[in-house]
Amino acid sequence: MNEIKTCPHCHNKADETDNYCRFCGRSLKPGRGFFYSHSGIILLALVLGPFALPMVWLSKIISTPAKWIYTLLLILLGAYLVVAFYHAFLLIQDATQLMLNGGLPAF
Numbered sequence: 001m002n003e004i005k006t007c008p009h010c011h012n013k014a015d016e017t018d019n020y021c022r023f024c025g026r027s028l029k030p031g032r033g034f035f036y037s038h039s040g041i042i043l044l045a046l047v048l049g050p051f052a053l054p055m056v057w058l059s060k061i062i063s064t065p066a067k068w069i070y071t072l073l074l075i076l077l078g079a080y081l082v083v084a085f086y087h088a089f090l091l092i093q094d095a096t097q098l099m100l101n102g103g104l105p106a107f
Contacts, residue, residue, distance in 0.1 A: 005028075007021040007023065007024060007026065007028060008028075009021065009024050009026045010023050010024040010026075012024070019032070029060070032060050032061060035055055036055060036058065036059035036060065036061050036062070037059075037061050037062075038061075038062065038066070040055070041055060041056055041059070041062070041070060045070075045073075045074060045077065049074070049077055049078060049081055050074045050075065050077055050078030050081070052074060053070075053071060053074050053075075056070045056071060056074070057071075
């Protein structure tokens with residue numbers, strides 16, 4: 001016999017065997033929504049960068065080898081962003097020194 005439970009999103013009734021809500025269409029099982037799919041992880045990586053890594057490992061859709069590939073790519077992206085922000089900081093610091101010293105340095 002199927003138990004009746006409620007959708008955590010719209011609070012309508014759903015059967016125990018349902019994977020998705022019949023009313024709002026959202027997933028009733030954790031780790032199976034859009035943001036846990038390959039396209040969702042890529043979208044999150046573009047928006048959040050390496051902060052999307054927890055979503056990779058919480059996903060029930062993505063295989064373990066794919067999770068390791070995403071992890072490696074997100075760590076590399078994080079390292080690249082750290083280096084890029086450091087170089088941008090140095091560039092801004094040099095530009096500030098030039099402005100405070102009154103122009104280009106004399107050779």
